Amino acid sequence: xxxxxxxxxxxxxxxxxxxxxxxxxxxxxxxxxxxxxxxxxxxxxxxxxxxxxxxxxxxxxxxxxxxxxxxxxxxxxxxxxxxxxxxxxxxxxxxxxxxxxxxxxxxxxxxxxxxxxxxxxxxxxxxxxxxxxxxxxxxxxxxxxxxxxxxxxxxxxxxxxxxxxxxxxxxxxxxxxxxxxxxxxxxxxxxxxxxxxxxxxxxxxxxxxxxxxxxxxxxxxxxxxxxxxxxxxxxxxxxxxxxxxxxxxxxxxxxxxxxxxxxxxxxxxxxxxxxxxxxxxxxxxxxxxxxxxxxxxxxxxxxxxxxxxxxxxxxxxxxxxxxxx
Amino acid sequence: xxxxxxxxxxxxxxxxxxxxxxxxxxxxxxxxxxxxxxxxxxxxxxxxxxxxxxxxxxxxxxxxxxxxxxxxxxxxxxxxxxxxxxxxxxxxxxxxxxxxxxxxxxxxxxxxxxxxxx
Ligand SMILES: Cc1cc2nc3c(=O)[nH]c(=O)nc-3n(C[C@H](O)[C@H](O)[C@H](O)COP(=O)(O)OP(=O)(O)OC[C@H]3O[C@@H](n4cnc5c(N)ncnc54)[C@H](O)[C@@H]3O)c2cc1C
Ligand code: SF4
Numbered sequence: 001x002x003x004x005x006x007x008x009x010x011x012x013x014x015x016x017x018x019x020x021x022x023x024x025x026x027x028x029x030x031x032x033x034x035x036x037x038x039x040x041x042x043x044x045x046x047x048x049x050x051x052x053x054x055x056x057x058x059x060x061x062x063x064x065x066x067x068x069x070x071x072x073x074x075x076x077x078x079x080x081x082x083x084x085x086x087x088x089x090x091x092x093x094x095x096x097x098x099x100x101x102x103x104x105x106x107x108x109x110x111x112x113x114x115x116x117x118x119x120x121x122x123x124x125x126x127x128x129x130x131x132x133x134x135x136x137x138x139x140x141x142x143x144x145x146x147x148x149x150x151x152x153x154x155x156x157x158x159x160x161x162x163x164x165x166x167x168x169x170x171x172x173x174x175x176x177x178x179x180x181x182x183x184x185x186x187x188x189x190x191x192x193x194x195x196x197x198x199x200x201x202x203x204x205x206x207x208x209x210x211x212x213x214x215x216x217x218x219x220x221x222x223x224x225x226x227x228x229x230x231x232x233x234x235x236x237x238x239x240x241x242x243x244x245x246x247x248x249x250x251x252x253x254x255x256x257x258x259x260x261x262x263x264x265x266x267x268x269x270x271x272x273x274x275x276x277x278x279x280x281x282x283x284x285x286x287x288x289x290x291x292x293x294x295x296x297x298x299x300x301x302x303x304x305x306x307x308x309x310x311x312x313x314x315x316x317x318x319x320x321x322x323x324x325x
Numbered sequence: 326x327x328x329x330x331x332x333x334x335x336x337x338x339x340x341x342x343x344x345x346x347x348x349x350x351x352x353x354x355x356x357x358x359x360x361x362x363x364x365x366x367x368x369x370x371x372x373x374x375x376x377x378x379x380x381x382x383x384x385x386x387x388x389x390x391x392x393x394x395x396x397x398x399x400x401x402x403x404x405x406x407x408x409x410x411x412x413x414x415x416x417x418x419x420x421x422x423x424x425x426x427x428x429x430x431x432x433x434x435x436x437x438x439x440x441x442x443x
Contacts, residue, residue, distance in 0.1 A: 048392040049376050062376055064392045064440045065422060067441075068440075148378055150389075176377065178408075195333055200333065200373060204401065204404075
């Protein structure tokens with residue numbers, strides 16, 4: 001039997017774990033984290049590259065190492081969590097409905113909730129590229145998860161659209177795994193990725209970065225056979241007269257992240273213009289007792305900032321519970 | 326010989342021009358000494374952190390792929406060989422984060438270590 005926690009945390013990524021630890025430090029005994037995945041750590045688990053934790057730990061860690069440090073602290077504090085447990089619905093009175101692989105259907109009534117569900121990638125369906133959607137078109141993050149956690153191969157001849165850090169990191173990973181990354185195309189005149197990633201993920205392997213360029217069409221019936229690339233004008237419209245064809249069996253999309261807010265907006269929580277959960281200076285949403293932190297509030301580049309915001313959310317949620325409001 | 330190097334030590338990303346003049350290396354464009362040291366190494370023997378995954382034998386853990394990293398920077402020229410090595414390694418023990426997976430990988434003097442607990 002799962003009993004009602006005082007504080008319930010939705011999502012066991014870096015934001016959720018930091019929130020739990022700091023709420024415990026602020027005097028909340030009864031905490032429960034619910035996590036959909038079969039592991040804690042969220043997106044960190046698939047980010048096997050280094051570049052995490054320089055601020056928090058003063059060391060250059062990989063994603064799994066960073067997550068592992070937090071998991072150790074969670075064990076030490078004996079903070080309870082349920083894996084394989086998606087939260088299905090939240091009601092405005094903070095009732096939480098979830099389904100757990102081991103505990104079955106759950107209806108919980110915590111005094112406060114921390115929303116820490118992170119973000120998801122814009123997928124092929126949500127961006128406007130003409131042509132088909134055959135197999136082999138996938139988001140960079142999905143490919144990262146396939147390769148780094150499940151051990152699949154993603155493709156032999158690859159084109160990547162989007163030069164944010166996820167796209168760059170995947171260009172290197174695929175190259176080292178024996179794929180031929182033909183190019184990274186970027187719609188904007190400048191890459192949004194870190195200089196370090198441009199040098200170490202593209203230049204090191206002579207992978208061309210094509211700025212002000214986009215995928216104008218996707219070709220292939222069952223599997224991708226190629227893409228049409230085209231330069232864009234100042235309104236970001238493809239100049240089709242100057243387009244060219246590139247054969248490939250895989251197209252990775254790294255075209256942006258969207259906060260995972262549906263669960264909370266369905267309960268009535270307000271959404272910020274930039275698409276994240278709207279929170280006040282104490283990280284509380286428009287629903288009293290519902291707090292938010294990490295990528296569900298705003299997409300963060302650095303995990304250290306996510307952890308810091310998680311800590312604050314945990315503390316404010318604790319104050320809210322202890323204040324008896 | 327002449328080489329244009331983008332410094333990656335800090336986000337400022339200075340472009341440093343390295344020119345070999347006989348025995349000496351002339352560096353211009355670095356805004357600080359850390360950048361000069363980086364450019365010197367980048368010109369002679371560039372080094373990188375290496376990360377990958379290795380397979381875990383059945384029955385050891387529910388984790389089937391173990392993330393690994395080099396315990397320190399390794400020569401850039403052996404990155405592909407290390408990736409190849411990782412495709413061949415199979416872990417057969419219950420390793421903990423930080424444990425050595427491959428000692429002195431390919432004789433480069435750096436170990437590959439486990440990035441997670443099995
Ligand atoms: C490819 C990539 C590279 C990055 N590189 C770096 C880097 O080099 N350095 C750096 O500092 N930062 C980096 N970041 C950023 C940083 O890692 C993330 O911003 C941070 O880890 C996000 O933490 P989070 O807890 O907000 O979200 P997440 O880690 O996404 O965690 C959210 C969790 O909520 C769970 N969840 C979602 N919905 C539900 C539900 N309904 N019920 C239960 N659980 C749910 C999810 O399964 C997930 O575990 C990178 C991010 C990515 C994607
Ligand atoms: S030279 Fe110095 S200031 Fe310039 S990028 Fe390198 S470390 Fe930063």
